[in-house]
Amino acid sequence: MIRIKRIYEDPSPDDGFRILVDRLWPRGLGKEKAGVDLWLKDVAPSEDLRKLFHHDVQKWTEFKERYFAELDQKEDIVNQIRHGAGQNVTLLYGARDEEHNNAVALREYIMMKTRRRGSRGSSQRARSEGE
16 A cells, blocks of 8 residues: 655654655654655656646646656666555655645556556456466
């Protein structure tokens, strides 16, 4: 299970493996209080994309499309999140907007890739079982 949580919220045992997915460390937050297990700066949107979006909801769809294209080039990092040390994973972000941020987009991307892989595996199994 992949959850999303603002890093300024207190850590919880339900969070599982906590991964900060922002390029920049959140302002005013100490590392001990943050309770981050892993900081994956490289999975964050590029600096140019981050500046383009700048939390402008009107650019959300364009941001996601471009971010997904960037994530297509980072399959090893995305898989690291997907497998999350064999436990629940919580993607942490610092943005104020809880609906339009890179963690939300990243989770959507991972879930989309997981569904595609699952459906491909099912169709391959069906073909091999029918032979």
